[in-house]
Amino acid sequence: MSAPKKLFIKTYGCQMNVYDSERMAEALGGEGYVETKSPDDADMILLNTCHIREKAAEKVYSELGRFKGLKAEKPDLKIGVAGCVAQAEGQEIMRRQPLVDLVVGPQSYHRLPEMEAKAREGEKVLDTDFPEEDKFEKLKNRPKAKRGPTAFLTVQEGCDKFCAFCVVPYTRGAEVSRPADRILREAQDLVERGVREITLLGQNVNAYHGAGPNGDMTLAQLIWELDKVDGLERIRFTTSHPNDMQDDLIEAHGTCAKLMPYLHLPVQAGSDKILKRMNRAHTAESYLRLIERIRAARPDILISGDFIVGFPEETEADFQATLDLVEEVKYGTAYSFKYSTRPGTPAAERPQVDPKEADDRLQRLQALLTKQQREVQDSMVGRDVTVLFEKAGRFPGQMVGKSDYLHAVHVADCDRAIGDLARVRILSSGANSLAGALID
Ligand code: 5AD
Ligand code: SF4
Secondary structure, three states, X not given: OOOOEEEEEEEOOOHHHHHHHHHHHHHHHOOOEEEOOOHHHOOEEEEEEOOOOHHHHHHHHHHHHHOHHHHHHOOOOEEEEEHHHHHHHOHHHHHHOOOOXXXXXXXXXXHHHHHHXXXXXXXXXXXXOOOOOOHHHHOOOOOOOOOOOEEEEEOEEOOOOOOOOOOHHHHOOOOEEOOHHHHHHHHHHHHHOOOOEEEEEOOOHHHOOOEEOOEEOOHHHHHHHHHOOOOOOEEEEEOOOHHHOOHHXXXXXXXXXXXXXXXXXXXXXXXXXXXXXXXXXXXXXXXXXXXXXXXXXXXXXXXXXXXXXXXXXXXXXXXXXXXXHHHHHOOOEEEEEEOOOOOOOHHHHOOOOOHHHHHHHHHHHHHHHHHHHHHHHHOOOOOEEEEEEEEEOOOOOOEEEEEOOOOEEEEOOOOOOOOOXXXXXXXXXXXXXXXXXXXX
């Protein structure tokens, strides 16, 4: 048998890309590829890219430039660009960087094996179609390799919301939900391979409406089906839009024991004027009332969010409204970004905020969010949480895992294995993690 070919994949951006990279590795696994951690010994390099902000897209070109020497040394090396930059820029990538052999958009990963074969024959190949078939179904024949205790599972892709700043509706296309039976089969398979926690993924995951046995299902109905899977202990989902937070999903947060008390619910801004210009179709007040209802269902839920500062025409008063909203919500964690102009999106045409002003606002927002994150993390001290152990710690006998609230927890003198769940009393709060002790 010939030696396996080596595949190096580098993943940028969101968790959907992490999931897609795993699927691509499996698809190419069928062609005799094994993954390598270093580009230096790879026969094929794939960059799974993100187009969400300008910086993310530019990184791809600088990374590609770095492979020039490698390609000169190894003419057989094939270089591919996948993901959202591939979708958005297509042919332009090969024009800007001739060392690229293959460009594949997020809806075409099941065609990778054929594309790879063509690239091996010296062809330049590009596929950024939105085919009708379910790429995940086609990617199914994967090895039954053992898995770690946590996994992502994409249930929905694309977005119909058209926020004025966002490229996702263009790069990932219209909202499409996978049928429930396929998701349940995949979940069952993951559990058989050692997975204890599944995070359901979608750009707009709570808009899920995949086909079920009796018509379309809501995300909450899908979660209740997953709740029945023996051996699956925890369910999470991300990312949600406030307008799709239906009653049954809010209720599930109070009644479904496997659904973890953590919710990523981006609001983006706190000023109604800006929210309107962002085409968010909700107000700051309606978001706050929603958070109240979610907390009524599950009082200890940890809320996470996304924010954009310096959106076109954002004034200091608008920004203050964002700070006020943050003060009111008290986020357990949050991601904040300076507005980045994305060609082709409606906001790109609007008067831009002075970048220095936007930088200053970002710093002020991040200071407040960091303070809140710290306070929420510190408030865990003295509490008992459940930890799912994911890996050994740096010290002998130490294990590291995640709490229900997704905080990293270090436990010393821990006789539990990776994949075990245990009750842990939190003893202290460090820079980015908690430390605790097994309760029994
Ligand atoms: N500029 C800055 N941030 C953006 N996001 C999406 N588009 C942009 C943009 N053009 C942020 C939003 C979104 C997260 C994934 O990225 O906050 O929720
Ligand atoms: Fe980036 Fe969005 Fe594409 Fe994810 S979906 S890779 S965040 S552009």
